[in-house]
Amino acid sequence: MAFGLALLSCGHLESPPEAGRETTLYHNWWNCYERGLALMEQGDYEGASLEFERTLGLKPGARFGFDREMWRARTYGLHFVENYFPHRELGICRYRLGRDEEAVEFLVRSLEQEPSSRAKFFLNLARARQAKKNPGRPPRITIRNPPPGVPLREREVRLSGIAAGDARIGRVSVNEQPVFVELAEKEIAFDRLLPLREGSNFITCVAEDLAGQQAVAQVTIWSDRTPPGVVIIGFSDSNGARFVRGAAADNYGLAYLAIDGTVLLQARTGSDAPASRAFSVPLSSRNALAIEAVDVAGNTLRSVLPLEAVDESSRAAARRYASAAAAAPAADGPEPEEYAPEDRMRPSLTLHVSAAEVAVYDEEYYLEGL
Numbered sequence: 001m002a003f004g005l006a007l008l009s010c011g012h013l014e015s016p017p018e019a020g021r022e023t024t025l026y027h028n029w030w031n032c033y034e035r036g037l038a039l040m041e042q043g044d045y046e047g048a049s050l051e052f053e054r055t056l057g058l059k060p061g062a063r064f065g066f067d068r069e070m071w072r073a074r075t076y077g078l079h080f081v082e083n084y085f086p087h088r089e090l091g092i093c094r095y096r097l098g099r100d101e102e103a104v105e106f107l108v109r110s111l112e113q114e115p116s117s118r119a120k121f122f123l124n125l126a127r128a129r130q131a132k133k134n135p136g137r138p139p140r141i142t143i144r145n146p147p148p149g150v151p152l153r154e155r156e157v158r159l160s161g162i163a164a165g166d167a168r169i170g171r172v173s174v175n176e177q178p179v180f181v182e183l184a185e186k187e188i189a190f191d192r193l194l195p196l197r198e199g200s201n202f203i204t205c206v207a208e209d210l211a212g213q214q215a216v217a218q219v220t221i222w223s224d225r226t227p228p229g230v231v232i233i234g235f236s237d238s239n240g241a242r243f244v245r246g247a248a249a250d251n252y253g254l255a256y257l258a259i260d261g262t263v264l265l266q267a268r269t270g271s272d273a274p275a276s277r278a279f280s281v282p283l284s285s286r287n288a289l290a291i292e293a294v295d296v297a298g299n300t301l302r303s304v305l306p307l308e309a310v311d312e313s314s315r316a317a318a319r320r321y322a323s324a325a326a327a328a329p330a331a332d333g334p335e336p337e338e339y340a341p342e343d344r345m346r347p348s349l350t351l352h353v354s355a356a357e358v359a360v361y362d363e364e365y366y367l368e369g370l
Helices: 002-010 029-041 045-056 086-096 100-113 117-133 307-327
Strands: 070-074 080-084 140-145 156-174 177-179 185-195 199-209 214-223 229-238 241-249 254-259 262-266 276-282 288-295 300-306
Touching: 029 045, 029 080, 029 086, 045 086, 086 100, 086 117, 100 117, 117 156, 140 199, 140 214, 156 214, 177 185, 185 199, 229 288, 229 300, 241 254, 254 276, 262 276, 300 307
Parallel strands: none
Antiparallel strands: 070 080, 140 156, 156 177, 156 185, 156 199, 199 214, 229 241, 241 276, 254 262, 254 288, 288 300
16 A cells, blocks of 8 residues: 555656647647637738648648638537638738738638628738739729710719729729728729709719729719790781790700690700790680790790780880880991890799698708799
8 A cells, every 4th residue: 555655656747738728739620720810910920821721721730621711610519719711811811921812812712702801801902912013904984874965854863883994993982972892893883872953063983993093084964953945026917827926945955845736846865956946836826825845854844824915015025125225326237127035924833742731850851843
């Protein structure tokens, strides 16, 4: 008994491993992955690359590799590794070491298995460094909507297009407002809803590729919310028929004009639409004059005027013109053959509302009408 105790007391017992060291004594794929992350934090990208290659089974060192990216990887039992992205981290190490071609290969593989913002960020950096060595052609911008040269009557417009470039498009902006681009691509589609003010609206689109080359596209959009104007000059009698004379005009072009039921103009396209049109039309009614005019933006003027009021207005205008001409000193040049046209149409207002009282909960409320 005493001899046994003596042998036991002389024996050597190993001390238990220090806390945290037990993981370094094993050669499982998750142990290699954790060692790789720790070496990356220390700035040892060569050592981290070796551990990630062991994790993936590309180099010996782990009992077996596991090459599937996932946000939560099961190791054994109920144990998991969070944010398991060995391809991504290996690609980042390659980028830090200046080996961009290998970095792109591993980062692309990571995105194919499980997309992540971190992989996209470093893939953009690696491709940008490659693009600066061989930039290729500058970017191009193609505007798809709205069609050019067509005025709009809406208060806002959806501007859409495509920016394309050999060196991949990394940045796009519309009127200095950036378009979200997380991963640079050779083609980036953009879509923006822009407010319009009446008249000319100038839109600037800028695209920049990873090599730093830029393309700029200027777009002019015309907003027209004013219907055409129609002026009644006067009446005349010929061959027992009575005619009404006048003119219609619009800043962006007339698409349709009908006076007293007679269609005088119907343009097929905006390029065919004239800015003005004079008319002399026989009257079909002795009581009222119907007018309808539409511009290329779709703004419409519809009105029915009593002929007595229109005739009296024309005579009053003629008297004012005659008295003003008699009082004015003689001027060089021929006398005008007829008095100058002026607006003799009574204003009308029609509101398109669903109820007499409307509850408004926003800062702005728009009324539609004619």
